[in-house]
Amino acid sequence: MSGMSTKAIEAERLTKTFASGNKRVRAVRGLDVRVDPGELVAFLGPNGAGKTTSLRLLTTLLPPTEGAARVAGRDVRTEPAAVRHRIGYVGQMNSAGHNQRVRDEIVMQGRFYGIDKNAAAQRADSLLESLELGWVANRMVSSLSGGQRRRLDIAMGLVHAPSLLFLDEPSTGLDPQSRANLWRHILRLREEYDTTVFMTTHYLDEADQFAERVMVMDHGRVIADDTPSGLKANLIGERVVLEFDSHHEAERALPHLREYGSATGFQAPVHHDRTVELPVPAAGSCLPKIVLALERAGVPARSTETKRPTLDDVFFVLTGRTLRDTGVSAPTETSETEEETP
Amino acid sequence: MTTRTDHTTVPTPRLRNGRTHPNNVQADVWLVFLRELRPVLRDPLSIVFGLLQPLVFVGLFMPLLSSFSAGELDLHWFVPGVLVMVSLFATASTGSNLQFDMHTGAHERTLVLPLRRGPLLIGRALKEMVPLTVQACVLILITLPFGFLPNPVGALLGLVILAGFGVGFGALSYALALAVKNQDWMFWTIQQAVLFPLMILSGMLLPLEQGPGWMRVVAAFNPLSYIVEAERALFAGRFGWEAVWGAVAAAVVVLIGLFVGTRAMRRA
Numbered sequence: 001m002s003g004m005s006t007k008a009i010e011a012e013r014l015t016k017t018f019a020s021g022n023k024r025v026r027a028v029r030g031l032d033v034r035v036d037p038g039e040l041v042a043f044l045g046p047n048g049a050g051k052t053t054s055l056r057l058l059t060t061l062l063p064p065t066e067g068a069a070r071v072a073g074r075d076v077r078t079e080p081a082a083v084r085h086r087i088g089y090v091g092q093m094n095s096a097g098h099n100q101r102v103r104d105e106i107v108m109q110g111r112f113y114g115i116d117k118n119a120a121a122q123r124a125d126s127l128l129e130s131l132e133l134g135w136v137a138n139r140m141v142s143s144l145s146g147g148q149r150r151r152l153d154i155a156m157g158l159v160h161a162p163s164l165l166f167l168d169e170p171s172t173g174l175d176p177q178s179r180a181n182l183w184r185h186i187l188r189l190r191e192e193y194d195t196t197v198f199m200t201t202h203y204l205d206e207a208d209q210f211a212e213r214v215m216v217m218d219h220g221r222v223i224a225d226d227t228p229s230g231l232k233a234n235l236i237g238e239r240v241v242l243e244f245d246s247h248h249e250a251e252r253a254l255p256h257l258r259e260y261g262s263a264t265g266f267q268a269p270v271h272h273d274r275t276v277e278l279p280v281p282a283a284g285s286c287l288p289k290i291v292l293a294l295e296r297a298g299v300p301a302r303s304t305e306t307k308r309p310t311l312d313d314v315f316f317v318l319t320g321r322t323l324r325d326t327g328v329s330a331p332t333e334t335s336e337t338e339e340e341t342p
Numbered sequence: 343m344t345t346r347t348d349h350t351t352v353p354t355p356r357l358r359n360g361r362t363h364p365n366n367v368q369a370d371v372w373l374v375f376l377r378e379l380r381p382v383l384r385d386p387l388s389i390v391f392g393l394l395q396p397l398v399f400v401g402l403f404m405p406l407l408s409s410f411s412a413g414e415l416d417l418h419w420f421v422p423g424v425l426v427m428v429s430l431f432a433t434a435s436t437g438s439n440l441q442f443d444m445h446t447g448a449h450e451r452t453l454v455l456p457l458r459r460g461p462l463l464i465g466r467a468l469k470e471m472v473p474l475t476v477q478a479c480v481l482i483l484i485t486l487p488f489g490f491l492p493n494p495v496g497a498l499l500g501l502v503i504l505a506g507f508g509v510g511f512g513a514l515s516y517a518l519a520l521a522v523k524n525q526d527w528m529f530w531t532i533q534q535a536v537l538f539p540l541m542i543l544s545g546m547l548l549p550l551e552q553g554p555g556w557m558r559v560v561a562a563f564n565p566l567s568y569i570v571e572a573e574r575a576l577f578a579g580r581f582g583w584e585a586v587w588g589a590v591a592a593a594v595v596v597l598i599g600l601f602v603g604t605r606a607m608r609r610a
Contacts, residue, residue: 058456083458093447099381105520108377112455156451299520 006073008155008164008196009058010090013067014052027053029220030067035213037163040190040197042211044204044311046321049219051200052092052168058198059089072164085113088162088195092169095153098142102133105141106155113160117326120159127155147178150186151216160187167199169204183210204311214305214311218319228311235317238283238288242301243275250274253299260290274302283307359541363456369410369459374465382473386440389473392432393480396424398503400485403547403595415549417490421571422500425478432474439481439520440466441526444519453610464600464608469510470534471505493579495517500576503585506592513599544570551590565591 014031017024028050045051050250056062058071060080070075072086096105099104104122107149114206128134131151136144144152150170157165170186171179172317187210190197201207208216208228216231240260244250250271257269270277278284283306294301315321343367357364365373382389404420443449452462453530478501482492513534522528541547544566550558561567572588573583 011385063448079362081456081458082357084454085364087454089451089454091447091449091450091454093393093445095447095451097377097381097443097448100377101380101384104377104380108373109455111373111456112365112452114456161477 005069007034008037008039009069009071009198011058011067011069011071014048014054014057014064014069015066016057016062016327017065018323026220028064029059031057031217031222033058033069033215033222034230035198037196037197038194040211040212041199041213041215042207043198043215043217044090044207044315045217045321049217049319055166055168055198055200056219058085060084061194072162085160086162086164088157088165089162090153090165090167090170091159092172094141094149094163095156096141096149100141101137102139102141102144103128103137103309104153105152106159110159115160124155127158130189131147131155147174147181150174150182151306154182154185154189158193158195161193162195162197163193164196167197169200169202172202181205185238186210196304204315208305216315216318223318224314231314232309232311236313237279238281238309239307240278240280240283240287241275241307242278242290242294243298243305245302245305247273249299249318251299252277253294253301255300256293256297257290260286260293277307343581363458365457367458367461369464370461370534371468374457374461375465376465377414377469378466378469379472381476382469386476388458388474390480393428394479395431395476396428396477396481397484397546399424399427415521417485417488418492418578419574420488421482421485421492422577423544425481426506426507426546426570426573428477428481429474429508429543430537430541430566431509432477432516433470433508434533436466436470436507437511437515437529438526440516440519441524444524449610450601459608459610460604463513463603466516466601467603470508474508475501475505475574492577496576496579496581496585499513499558499581499585501575503569503572503576503589503592506589506596509598510592510595510599511597514605517599517603517606520603520610540564543567546570565595567591 011031011033014028014033015026016028017026019025031050032052034108041053043054048138053062057064058069058076059073060076063077069081076083076084076141094103100108106124106127107117107120110123111117115123125134125137128137131149131154133155134149136148141149141152154167154170157167167186171182174182177335183206186197189195199211211212211228214224214226214228214231215222224235226234242250242253242257244253250273253276254269257276260280261278269279273322280290281341285308287304291301291304363370369526377468400421404417405417407420440449443452482490482497517530518532522532543561545551545561545568550561550567568584568587568591570588572585572591575584575588
């Protein structure tokens with residue numbers, strides 16, 4: 001790894017193997033990650049893909065079996081304390097002790113980072129205000145709602161104004177309104193502090209809307225890494241769906257559709273019974289031409305539809321699963337689907 | 343990294359040259375201790391409720407014992423033993439607090455802080471002194487009107503030994519919690535399996551002098567036996583070898599507890 005590195009995260013061939021009985025489970029297999037300062041990266045993958053293990057490696061909660069990583073400029077293996085000093089971490093669970101008071105926990109979190117008492121108190125008050133927790137400042141953590149608890153987690157993760165913030169499924173379990181609220185806070189705080197954000201999420205719409213970059217992980221490896229729009233354009237593209245009167249009609253229309261298909265040709269038209277799904281460069285402008293051409297050829301379409309890709313489609317193409325199913329569906333390979341954490 | 347405009351009034355202190363942690367070891371211990379102590383101080387009644395069981399022993403068991411021994415085993419024999427029981431029971435279950443923090447995620451969060459692992463355990467264990475000392479004092483106060491008259495200096499030294507034992511035993515309880523991870527049932531099973539034999543084989547409730555020989559042999563290896571003897575001696579104002587051996591036994595429990603506990607925390 002170059003000594004001149006100014007990357008927020010730089011991981012090379014990061015590998016984590018767990019012993020499980022006689023079996024060795026490779027939860028993370030040769031992870032390469034490079035994240036620039038200021039980026040907002042969403043880390044996606046089905047359950048058991050190795051996301052949480054990766055995050056635990058990068059945040060020094062687990063030592064890697066092989067490979068190396070520099071996080072916030074420090075080596076996770078040789079300088080874990082220095083890494084911890086520089087990063088913020090919001091885990092899947094709650095950060096605050098349930099028998100503690102909200103404000104006390106934020107102040108103490110600051111003091112753990114070496115901020116003196118008064119400064120930590122001042123900082124806690126400004127975070128309480130900006131995360132709309134001021135009115136529960138003296139309440140017990142156990143009495144907070146799920147959304148309030150999550151915002152408290154974020155406040156604690158930000159108390160030392162880290163340049164790099166790790167979030168493990170920050171919005172899981174929140175209702176849509178709390179999710180939107182939480183995101184407003186994350187984005188605003190990011191704008192204020194120019195923080196690099198590296199997060200895992202289960203919600204593809206979130207990643208689509210907020211992330212500048214999406215990494216998809218499956219079976220312990222990163223299998224895609226691009227902007228959300230890049231992933232959608234390159235992996236799926238836009239499509240036109242045409243319905244005909246019969247299977248036979250649809251078949252007759254196929255030759256006339258060839259010239260409108262995407263030049264990249266990564267996907268052939270899909271013919272299923274009376275419908276044909278055709279990948280095209282730009283669905284909106286192609287559709288009128290296609291309809292006219294079919295009319296002239298004597299195989300008119302009965303109904304039409306344009307389809308724009310979602311990250312769900314991308315996810316399905318990449319992993320063969322939809323993200324919503326992954327909690328319950330049978331995983332494809334047993335070796336990677338063991339518990340992610342030991 | 344780019345220079346960022348800092349809107350915060352509080353910049354994080356940068357690590358000075360050669361330093362690996364923002365606070366020194368004592369500060370780490372102090373902060374963890376302070377944080378653990380806070381819920382206890384806010385809810386002092388919970389400390390007093392912990393006295394219920396020892397008081398039942400004093401109120402219901404002691405009169406029986408006294409009759410059986412024709413008055414020979416009185417408050418002065420029994421109360422010091424119950425004080426050891428207080429410190430044993432108060433600290434043996436403290437690992438479950440850590441288990442709760444492991445369930446909620448609060449424990450994981452502390453592992454990502456720039457805190458040393460040792461103080462994470464030591465600060466918690468040191469906090470155990472506070473509730474147990476308060477409990478012991480309240481129990482002594484309650485028994486005073488019934489004729490319990492301890493030697494003040496001896497009582498003070500006795501409380502110091504108890505506090506030390508509590509720190510060590512609390513550390514072991516935390517170590518157990520870390521070892522069994524999320525399996526609560528395992529924690530309680532092991533805890534109970536250890537607690538009662540330790541208690542009975544210390545001569546805390548009944549004198550072992552009249553017990554079978556093998557029991558006395560086993561009790562000789564139980565550090566708690568020496569602490570119980572020391573407490574009885576000190577509260578009666580005898581400052582001899584009994585007290586010294588009790589202090590040594592407490593010191594051994596502290597050393598073992600902190601060593602095992604710190605190791606467990608490093609592996610967490």
